[in-house]
Amino acid sequence: MNKIGFCSGILSIIISFLQSIPLGIYFDSGISSYTSISLSMFSNNNVDFFIWGTIDQSTLVVQSWLEVNLISFFMLNLFMIITGIITIVGSTIERMSGKAIMSLNSLLILIVIIYISIFIPLNSIELIGITIDFMGLFTSLGNGYYILIINIILALVAIRSHPLETE
């Protein structure tokens, strides 16, 4: 099993679905947490952008990419979910097909990173209805973006270290 690939898949699934990672979990009539780390990609005009959608911090309105913009839904949310699932499956396949899946994983993550870093700032009005300054984006990057960078590094390492069955 390719453990690094498996970790990459888990990271993809986490940023595809979660808003934050809970820290200081305690069990008081259910599961609660004292604090959490936000998984936003970047913030602009009080709006936090995630892989799955946006949260307006002033009105606390939550919108998924499916409601906001269909292209972003395909390029961000769907790509990351597909990446997560195929990587977890591919990490257990100790053949060339498994290694090909690992390559596809890093390619899809790279597409997501390029989409967030270049396409969203350049076409921000058409894609999300807000003007985003190209360089301004890089001053408001969130933890989710850095997790994405860690994810692609793991994905690239996973290609090299993918175990192949010897007959």
Next chain:
Amino acid sequence: MKLRKTGFAAGFLSIILAFIAGVPFSFSNETANSILNFSILIINNVEYFSWGYISNNIGYTSLGFNSIENLIAISIWLLFALPGLFGIMASSPKSIPEHSKKLFKLNVLFIFLILFIYTLNWILIIFTSSSSAFFGFGYYFLYIILVLNIISISILKKS
């Protein structure tokens, strides 16, 4: 090859320290009489954990700050979280013993580093200020994790 139980236990305990604040126990009629708190240091009734601190029942963390500001907090938190991840990865039945041994040694190094940081903190507080500082249960938990990792290394060496 079987699952390496001591290594897995060490990893699992590290993950608990990295994410969980307290676990309720001693139940009667579905309510917990007591809470096992995983705080590492208690200074003037402020409980310090791997992820932040709790003061007046409100949790604070610097992990959520913007990047660069949270670098030290993330580094300290990773010293708790990585031994958990490494411990579990190194304990899987198909793992290569040589690689597992390296990961367990790395875990021991990380735990030593955490113990050094918190012990130094405690010594400095005790001798330089009038604040009261105590070790919490989490600090002793770190020793258990350290011993479990050392046992895992010695088992691997024997095998």
